[in-house]
Amino acid sequence: MDFRLSDEQELLVDTARALFTNECPSTLVRSVGADPAAASALFDRHLRDWVPLAAPPPDGSQVDLSLFLVEAGAAVAPGPFLATAGLFAPLLVAADHDLAQAAVAGQVTGTVALAGADGTWGPDAGRTRTQVIDVHLVDHVAVVTPGPGLVVVAADSLERRDIETLDLARRYSSLELDTPLVAAADALDPAVLDDAIERMALAVAAELVGVARWLVDTSVTYARQRVQFGRPIGSFQAVQHKLVDMALAYEEASAAVAHAAMCLDADDPDRHRAVHVAKASAGRAARRAGRDGMQVHGGIGYTWEHDLHLRLRRAMADDALVGTHEWHLDRLADLLMAPS
Amino acid sequence: MNLGYDPADEAFRDELRAFVDEHAPPEIKQGRDWIGDDEDTDADGIMVIPAWARRWQATLFDHGWMIPGYPPELGGRNATPIQTLIYLEELASRGIPRSVHFGGYAIVGPSLLEFGDEAQKALAPAAIRGDTVWCVGMSEPDAGSDLANLSTRAIDDGDSFIVNGQKVWTSYAVVAEKCFCYVRTDPDVPKHKGISVLIIDLDTPGVQIRPLYHVSHRAEFAEVFFTDVVVPKANLVGALNDGWRITMGALAHERGSLWVEGVMGAQRGIDDLVVLAHARGLADDAVVRRRIAELASQVRALRAMGYKGFSSFAQGSSAPEHSFMKLATSEVRQAIFELAIDLQGAERAVTDPAVAYEGARWQRSWLTSLASTIGGGTSEIQRNVIATRVLGLPRD
Numbered sequence: 001m002d003f004r005l006s007d008e009q010e011l012l013v014d015t016a017r018a019l020f021t022n023e024c025p026s027t028l029v030r031s032v033g034a035d036p037a038a039a040s041a042l043f044d045r046h047l048r049d050w051v052p053l054a055a056p057p058p059d060g061s062q063v064d065l066s067l068f069l070v071e072a073g074a075a076v077a078p079g080p081f082l083a084t085a086g087l088f089a090p091l092l093v094a095a096d097h098d099l100a101q102a103a104v105a106g107q108v109t110g111t112v113a114l115a116g117a118d119g120t121w122g123p124d125a126g127r128t129r130t131q132v133i134d135v136h137l138v139d140h141v142a143v144v145t146p147g148p149g150l151v152v153v154a155a156d157s158l159e160r161r162d163i164e165t166l167d168l169a170r171r172y173s174s175l176e177l178d179t180p181l182v183a184a185a186d187a188l189d190p191a192v193l194d195d196a197i198e199r200m201a202l203a204v205a206a207e208l209v210g211v212a213r214w215l216v217d218t219s220v221t222y223a224r225q226r227v228q229f230g231r232p233i234g235s236f237q238a239v240q241h242k243l244v245d246m247a248l249a250y251e252e253a254s255a256a257v258a259h260a261a262m263c264l265d266a267d268d269p270d271r272h273r274a275v276h277v278a279k280a281s282a283g284r285a286a287r288r289a290g291r292d293g294m295q296v297h298g299g300i301g302y303t304w305e306h307d308l309h310l311r312l313r314r315a316m317a318d319d320a321l322v323g324t325h326e327w328h329l330d331r332l333a334d335l336l337m338a339p340s
Numbered sequence: 341m342n343l344g345y346d347p348a349d350e351a352f353r354d355e356l357r358a359f360v361d362e363h364a365p366p367e368i369k370q371g372r373d374w375i376g377d378d379e380d381t382d383a384d385g386i387m388v389i390p391a392w393a394r395r396w397q398a399t400l401f402d403h404g405w406m407i408p409g410y411p412p413e414l415g416g417r418n419a420t421p422i423q424t425l426i427y428l429e430e431l432a433s434r435g436i437p438r439s440v441h442f443g444g445y446a447i448v449g450p451s452l453l454e455f456g457d458e459a460q461k462a463l464a465p466a467a468i469r470g471d472t473v474w475c476v477g478m479s480e481p482d483a484g485s486d487l488a489n490l491s492t493r494a495i496d497d498g499d500s501f502i503v504n505g506q507k508v509w510t511s512y513a514v515v516a517e518k519c520f521c522y523v524r525t526d527p528d529v530p531k532h533k534g535i536s537v538l539i540i541d542l543d544t545p546g547v548q549i550r551p552l553y554h555v556s557h558r559a560e561f562a563e564v565f566f567t568d569v570v571v572p573k574a575n576l577v578g579a580l581n582d583g584w585r586i587t588m589g590a591l592a593h594e595r596g597s598l599w600v601e602g603v604m605g606a607q608r609g610i611d612d613l614v615v616l617a618h619a620r621g622l623a624d625d626a627v628v629r630r631r632i633a634e635l636a637s638q639v640r641a642l643r644a645m646g647y648k649g650f651s652s653f654a655q656g657s658s659a660p661e662h663s664f665m666k667l668a669t670s671e672v673r674q675a676i677f678e679l680a681i682d683l684q685g686a687e688r689a690v691t692d693p694a695v696a697y698e699g700a701r702w703q704r705s706w707l708t709s710l711a712s713t714i715g716g717g718t719s720e721i722q723r724n725v726i727a728t729r730v731l732g733l734p735r736d
Contacts, residue, residue, distance in 0.1 A: 001644075002342050003651040220731050235734040240727035241720070247731060248664045252641035255661065259644035266343050277637045277644075326630070329637060333629035336614055336636055 003258055009067060016068050019046055020075035026307045029169045032078040036171075039079035040137055043109070047072075047081045051106030054085040056093060060104070062199065062261040066206035070257075073210025073318075076310045078169040080137040083111035086203025087133075087322075091142050094196040095150050095188055099140065110140035110152070112200065113175050121197055121323045123148035123190055127177040131321060135160050135173045145177060148193050149185030167317035168310065198275040199264060201322040205257050205275075208282035208318045211311045212250040215289035218308065219243060219296045226298075239296060246289045253278070253285035276332040283319035283328075290315040345426065352423045356405065356430055363399050365392040368436055380440070386551045387560040389473065389515050393440045397470035400438060406468055407445065409594065414453075415445075415468045421654045425597045432604035441512045444474040446594075448520045451537075455578040455586050460539070477507040477521035477540070477564060484509075485721050487522075488531045488584065492566060494523040494538060501525075501538060501576075503546075503569040509715070513549050513562035516542055526581050535583040539575040546570070556707045596653030599646040599662060602669030606639045609676040613683070616702075620683050631679055638672050660730045667722040670712035677706035 005013070023046045032039040053065040065085060072081060084103065088110030092100040102108045113129035115121050125146045135141060135155050142152050160173040220243055223234030233239050260278035263271035290312035294301040301308045319325055345353075367390065380390045400406040401415035409424045410416030419427065431438065439445055444467040452464045466472040483490035492505025503523060513519065519540045526534030542549065546569040551559035578586055613632055614623075622628045642665065649661030680702040681688045691700040713719040727733045 001344075001647040001651075003648040004655060220733065223733060232734045234727075234731075235736050237720075237724065237727075237736060240731075240733050240736075241723045243731055243733065244664075244667075244723045244726045247726070248668055251645055251661055251664055252638065252668075255644035255648040256637075256641040258648060262343050268343055273640065277640045280633075280637050281641045329630055329633040330626075332637060333633040336610075336632060337617065337623050337629060339618075 001259070001262075003255070005067075009064065012064060013067050013071065016050075016071035017074075020071050020077060024075040024077050026076075026310060029076045029078055029307075029310055033168050033171075036136055039134075039169075042077070043079040043081055043137070047077075047079065048106045051081070051085045051089065052104055054089040054093075055104045057265055062202060062264040063258070065203065066209075066257055066261045069203055069206035070210040070213065070254075073207035073314070074214040076169050076211070076314050080109045080111070080134050082170075082203060082207060083134045083138055084109045086207075087112040087200045088138070088140070088142055090199035090203070091144075091150070091193075091196040092152070094192045094199070097142075097150065097152060099152055108140060109138040110142055111135055111138045111155070112142045112144070114144040114197075115322075119320065119324070120327055121201075123188075123193055127182070129175040129177060130163075130172075132160070132173045132175055133170055133321070135175075136162075136171055141175075143175070143177065143181065143185070144188065144193065145182045145185040147185065148188045148190060149182070150188040151181060151185035153181065153184075165317050166313040168313060170314070170317065172317075197322065198272065201279045201328070202257065202260050202264065202275050204318050204322045205253070205260070205279040205282035208279075208286040208315065209250070209254050209257050211315050211318065212246075212253060212282070212286040212289040215286070215293040215308070215311050215315075216243070216246050216250045219246065219289070219293040222301075223296055233296075242292050242296060246285075246292050249281075249285035249288050253281040256281045273332060273335055276328040276335075279323060280325040280328040280332070283315075283325035286311075286315035287319055345422065349420075349422055349426055352419070353426050353430060356427060359403060359405060360430070360434070360436065363396075363403070364436060365396050367392040368396070381558050384551075385553065385558045387512070387514055387558070389440055389470075394470055397439045397445075401465075401469040406438060407594070410468075414449075414465060421596055421650075424594055425600065425650055428594070428597045428600040429604065432601040433607070435605075435608060439470055441470070441473060441515065443476045443512055443516070443520070444468065444470060444472065447476050448474040448518075451520065451586050452577065455537075459574065460577060463539075472518060473512060473516045475510050475513040475516035475519050475542075475562075475564075477510055477513075477519045479509040480506060481508055485718055488535065490522055490524060490535065492521070492523045493527070494525050494536065494571070496525075497570075499573055501571045501573065503538065503540065503566045503571055505566050507564040507566075508552065509561050510564050511560055513542070513564050514551050514559060518542060519564065520577070522583055525583075529581070532584045534581055536580050537577040537583040537586050538571050539577060540566075540569065540571055544569050544571070555710065556704055596650045596659065596662065599642075599649070599665035599669065602665060602673070603639065603643045603646055606669055606673050606676060607643065609673060609680075610636045610639055613676060613680055616680055616683050616697075619697075620685070622683055628683065635672060635676055635679065638668075639676075642668055642672065663722075663726050663730050666716065667719055667726070670709070671719065673712060674706070674709045677702060677709050681706055 053060045053068055089103040091112055092103045111134055113132045115131040116124040116126045117128040138155050140152050141155050160175055163172045165172045223239055224232055226233045256278040260274035263274040380388055382388050404412050404417035406415030408416050408419035408427045411418055449464040449467040452460045467474055480490050494501040494503045521538050521540045523538055524534055525536040546567040548565040550563045552561040552563050553559045617623045617628055645661045649659035652659040684697050690696045691703050693699050728735055
């Protein structure tokens with residue numbers, strides 16, 4: 001198993017990191033709640049060209065898309081990139097939909113309406129769709145209907161109810177599927193849907209790894225600099241051990257996401273387990289990093305002004321997006337416990 | 341990034357498998373988590389090295405499978421780092437130990453080769469083959485985590501040193517012929533700078549070895565007492581007062597793969613937990629399923645992390661991932677054994693071999709696993725080291 005990045009992948013990471021550092025400051029992240037146009041502008045100017053990373057190999061790959069999404073996650077990037085490249089395009093490609101090529105090329109944007117009323121991600125019989133992200137920023141919504149079926153509709157044709165969440169930089173909505181919409185859907189092979197869900201889950205997991213990395217790095221840096229009792233707080237064992245455990249959880253998640261991405265690209269039989277491990281590990285790592293990172297920062301980290309809470313919030317929201325870590329652990333248990 | 345290995349490396353694996361299938365002694369209980377389960381002891385619970393284990397280690401050496409990265413005269417076949425990884429992965433996934441005593445092949449042999457004079461280097465092949473059994477004298481009553489605080493004293497007496505003091509937690513001392521012993525040769529300089537290494541023959545007058553029973557009431561450990569023990573000057577390894585440099589884990593080419601056994605052992609533990617859950621009628625219990633999945637996901641993530649670190653190692657860069665592996669695998673293995681005990685419900689404390697589940701092997705493994713977060717650097721010391729060396733935090 002070789003985790004080395006190619007020269008091109010190293011360049012991809014460096015370029016993405018510079019891009020988000022320069023073009024996605026926290027002032028932008030904080031502004032998009034009131035000014036969605038700022039998120040659209042970021043996408044149109046800087047991110048749309050990267051959507052083709054979501055293409056199936058050899059044009060794109062899960063590995064490359066993950067590398068890019070890690071950097072997006074570190075910056076808490078707002079806008080329709082995750083919805084389009086991480087959710088919409090993989091579903092359309094898996095379903096071989098007419099719009100798949102345009103989606104992968106970044107010519108059209110979209111999001112996915114799949115989670116049921118109970119918040120779980122999988123074919124279900126209900127007509128409520130929750131956790132639909134950034135409907136207000138995209139051209140299309142890929143709606144998974146009971147059956148399952150798939151219908152892609154114009155985003156502005158749907159009546160949506162926006163739902164406030166912890167995540168300040170990503171808008172969540174719910175939809176009620178009416179009868180004509182359900183009737184318009186084409187049948188979707190459940191196995192195809194499962195494959196798409198795995199790709200979607202991995203995209204969110206990659207974003208979570210970036211969130212965790214920022215929290216670990218920022219907390220370590222702060223602990224080196226902040227002086228109390230005449231010494232940096234990072235010299236105290238209680239603080240050191242907390243940071244080590246945060247870093248360990250991050251390293252586990254980072255490796256698990258890279259491994260799952262390789263498994264998906266290779267169509268390896270281990271890919272189902274690998275994805276569940278990746279999403280569960282990433283959700284827990286980012287939440288731990290947010291919680292303990294705030295503790296390491298003390299009072300300053302608890303302020304609205306500090307950027308830490310932007311990541312803490314995204315960590316909690318992303319942990320629920322495309323399956324909570326509990327949901328993924330239970331799917332992993334199904335695979336582990338099945339009689340062999 | 342990619343998942344597989346080169347055909348040449350897969351051929352290496354095939355050759356190893358064929359060798360193991362042909363030569364592995366039937367006494368090795370393959371595929372089991374052998375923590376605390378297979379280490380042989382006599383009627384008093386004191387460690388012995390069974391004949392099959394001696395034969396197996398010698399067979400591995402003679403066929404170049406003992407330390408594959410070494411040349412044939414040292415029990416190897418000049419294997420690449422990736423082949424060494426495959427070797428450790430293959431043995432660990434089948435639960436096959438190379439040796440029942442790691443001091444000689446993993447610490448003493450490589451250290452002699454790196455730091456010894458010609459006469460001392462000549463001792464290495466027998467140490468690696470297991471013909472000479474070694475122990476390593478490090479810990480003392482007042483030098484545990486603070487190892488450099490050791491006070492066993494070696495005083496220059498012309499042609500020899502006179503050694504007085506005590507070692508403790510000395511693994512394999514009850515079966516060893518020689519001790520690779522860290523002693524204080526200069527008490528008047530900062531503590532790291534006054535330590536030397538001596539080879540001490542354990543049949544020298546004045547050496548007393550007392551088995552030290554651990555919580556499983558078995559004794560692989562011992563206390564070793566030195567009273568006016570005369571050690572020839574020729575037995576000094578490396579330069580006088582330069583012993584701190586001769587550190588453990590000198591198998592440089594295996595350093596990138598030290599995590600393999602811990603992770604594979606944990607993976608076998610997960611597999612066995614699943615079997616146990618079915619056997620106890622708990623396979624459909626939501627809490628049990630969640631707890632198994634949590635541990636399984638961590639083990640799988642650690643496995644990915646080990647390979648990720650190996651990729652950096654094989655490239656010649658440092659691998660921060662590997663600094664975490666001892667800490668993480670020892671803690672997750674304890675959690676696996678503890679869950680296995682929980683799955684035995686109200687019978688979890690039963691160890692009577694006549695009625696205990698699987699002969700109480702889970703209880704024994706659990707007790708044994710408690711050593712893994714203490715020995716070889718406690719988890720607290722591991723965290724201190726990671727904090728300062730990997731995260732770059734200031735020292736306490």
